[in-house]
Amino acid sequence: MAYEFKLPDIGEGVVEGEIVKWLVKEGDLLHQDQPMVEIMTDKATVEIPAPRAGKVLKRMYAEGQSCPVGKVLIAIEEDGAAAQPPTQQPAAAPPPSEPPPHAVERAGVRPPSAPPSVVATTQVPLATPATRKLARDLGVDLTSINGSGPAGRITSDDVRAAKEAPTNGRRAADVVARAPRSVPAGPDVRVPFRGLRKKIAENMVRSKREAAHFTYVEEVDCTQLVDLRSKANARLAGIKLSYLPFIVKATVDALKKFPQLNAILDEQAGEIVQRREYHVGVAAQTEDGLIVPVLRHADRKSIVELAREIDRLAAATKAGKATREELTGSTFTITSLGTLGGVLATPIINYPEVAILGVHKIAKRPAVFEDKIVIRDMMNLSISVDHRLVDGYDAARFVAEVKDSLESPGLLFLESV
Numbered sequence: 001m002a003y004e005f006k007l008p009d010i011g012e013g014v015v016e017g018e019i020v021k022w023l024v025k026e027g028d029l030l031h032q033d034q035p036m037v038e039i040m041t042d043k044a045t046v047e048i049p050a051p052r053a054g055k056v057l058k059r060m061y062a063e064g065q066s067c068p069v070g071k072v073l074i075a076i077e078e079d080g081a082a083a084q085p086p087t088q089q090p091a092a093a094p095p096p097s098e099p100p101p102h103a104v105e106r107a108g109v110r111p112p113s114a115p116p117s118v119v120a121t122t123q124v125p126l127a128t129p130a131t132r133k134l135a136r137d138l139g140v141d142l143t144s145i146n147g148s149g150p151a152g153r154i155t156s157d158d159v160r161a162a163k164e165a166p167t168n169g170r171r172a173a174d175v176v177a178r179a180p181r182s183v184p185a186g187p188d189v190r191v192p193f194r195g196l197r198k199k200i201a202e203n204m205v206r207s208k209r210e211a212a213h214f215t216y217v218e219e220v221d222c223t224q225l226v227d228l229r230s231k232a233n234a235r236l237a238g239i240k241l242s243y244l245p246f247i248v249k250a251t252v253d254a255l256k257k258f259p260q261l262n263a264i265l266d267e268q269a270g271e272i273v274q275r276r277e278y279h280v281g282v283a284a285q286t287e288d289g290l291i292v293p294v295l296r297h298a299d300r301k302s303i304v305e306l307a308r309e310i311d312r313l314a315a316a317t318k319a320g321k322a323t324r325e326e327l328t329g330s331t332f333t334i335t336s337l338g339t340l341g342g343v344l345a346t347p348i349i350n351y352p353e354v355a356i357l358g359v360h361k362i363a364k365r366p367a368v369f370e371d372k373i374v375i376r377d378m379m380n381l382s383i384s385v386d387h388r389l390v391d392g393y394d395a396a397r398f399v400a401e402v403k404d405s406l407e408s409p410g411l412l413f414l415e416s417v
Contacts, residue, residue, distance in 0.1 A: 002057050004072040007039070007048075014041045016068045019061050020195050023047075028056045036074060039067070040195055046324070054078040064194040131156050134189055138163045155287060196289045207351035211386040215346040218381050218399045221369070221407050222362050226377045228409045236304065244282065244336060245306035247359055250405035252278045252299045255332060258398040260390050262331050264352045272389055281330030281350055282310060284317050285337070292350060293317050294330045334359060347384050354389045357402070358382040379406075 007017060017039035024036050030050040037059075039046045054076040061067045131154055135142050140162050147154035193201075207213075225246060233241050255262040259274040266273050278299040281292040293313035295306065316322040333350040334357045341361035349356050360380040367376040381402065385395045 002075045003052060003054065003078050005051055005074050005076060007067045007069050007071055007073045009069050010039065010041060010046050010048075014069060016066045017041045017046070018066045018194060018198070019063050020045055021063055022059055024050075024056050024059075026056050026059060030054055030056060030076060040199060045196075048073075050076070052076065052078060064192060131159060135159045137187065137189055196291075200289050203351060204348050207349050210351060211349050211354070212388050213346075213349065213384050214387050214392065214395075215382055215384045216392065216395050216399060217344060217383075218396075218403055220379045220381055220403045221367060222377045222379045225406050225409050226362065232303070239304060239307055239311075241303065241307050242310070242338075243362065244310055244334075244359075245303045246406065246409065247334065247336075247357075247402075248280050248282070248295060248298055248306050248310075249303060250402045251332065251334060251357060252280065253405060254398050254401035256299070257401055258394060260394060261355045261385070261398050263354050263389060264331075265354070265386075265389055275331045277331060279329050279331045281333035281353075282313070283333060283335035283350075284314055286318055291317050291322070291327065292330060292333060293322055293326050294328065296329070333357070337361075344380055345382055347382065349384055349386055354386040355395070355398075356384050357399075358384070 010017065018041075020038040020040045022037050024030060024034075030036070030053055032050055032053045034050045035047050036050050037048050039048055056074065057077050058075040060072050060074060067073050131142075134140075134156050135154075138159060140159050142154055142159075145154050145158050145162050148158055191197075222243075225243065229241055229243060229246065255278060259276075260272070262278065263272055263274045265271075277297065280295045280298040282295060283290055283292050293316070295301070295309055295313070298306065301309065313322065313326060316326065330350065330353065332353055332355060335345075335347050336359035339361050341359060343360060345358045345360070347356045347358040358381065360382070362377050362379040364375050365378040366373055367378055368374075369376055381399055383395055383399055385392075
């Protein structure tokens with residue numbers, strides 16, 4: 001008889017998972033532990049392996065649909081069994097798409113070994129569903145493009161550049177680097193609203209609906225910080241410090257003094273829970289949307305250790321290899337666009353946290369220093385706070401504490417390098 005595999009509980013609080021991509025078709029023969037499907041929850045994307053060997057009879061949900069935990073996800077005819085398919089109608093199967101560009105976690109079972117030449121042998125271009133659709137709309141052959149994205153992934157800009165480029169054999173990535181990135185005229189492009197983009201939207205709407213947002217902005221003189229970072233980099237070997245580890249360090253120290261900003265609201269219990277662990281989320285922009293890897297126990301790490309962990313998490317996130325544990329459990333979030341950080345933003349709180357700190361670019365600006373107008377390295381900080389839990393005065397004092405640390409880094413950071 002058919003073995004009906006039900007979607008397991010793949011994370012605390014998870015009640016359903018969205019089908020991101022099927023890795024098998026009906027009629028395919030499976031071996032145990034073979035990857036079957038990629039499921040996205042509000043925590044991360046999970047790759048589900050085959051629980052046993054057999055033949056795929058029915059896929060119960062289509063890509064883009066959600067399967068509740070405990071419901072039958074797929075039916076498998078086990079080896080040697082003469083089973084009839086289940087009566088439930090199969091969902092329509094869309095054409096195969098690419099490996100997921102976002103975080104993938106094994107669902108508690110180790111994957112089978114696979115030779116590193118699998119992708120090269122099958123000649124399957126690495127690209128997102130939206131990029132594939134754009135290529136179809138523009139009539140561009142993805143196999144003719146060398147991708148400029150992480151791990152050779154083909155981006156939408158690569159596709160547009162290939163469409164516009166003369167057929168002289170130049171790589172699409174070279175064209176992207178030299179040509180203006182404009183969208184060619186043509187029919188509207190419809191991108192499926194699902195997967196990571198949909199989860200981001202749901203979380204943003206929930207945060208705006210539940211939390212009473214307000215934003216506070218402060219200007220920070222980072223001249224001493226710029227000098228300190230330069231000296232620290234001259235002392236270090238094998239790692240180049242960005243400003244983010246310093247900002248994380250200053251933030252954690254401020255959170256210890258203002259625990260109300262490192263909290264969550266337990267509405268059912270009617271309690272504000274002030275966290276005594278400091279897991280700092282660092283919002284990272286990927287090709288497919290905003291992902292927040294987490295610096296766990298940030299208070300226990302030095303500046304150098306924070307820098308190494310930030311680099312490691314950033315690489316794992318961009319490569320789509322960050323685990324669920326690395327993408328969940330933050331108590332406070334910092335969002336930064338680095339040199340593209342602009343002047344001001346009003347970030348949306350990473351619910352159920354109560355605040356998020358927006359970091360903007362450091363730039364030389366005229367400033368009053370020692371009663372003179374001089375050129376200083378200036379930066380703006382903006383914090384969005386849930387007014388249900390945090391008063392404006394406390395938010396301002398918190399930012400002032402961060403500001404003081406960044407403006408006069410001194411021994412606080414030097415001892416931590």
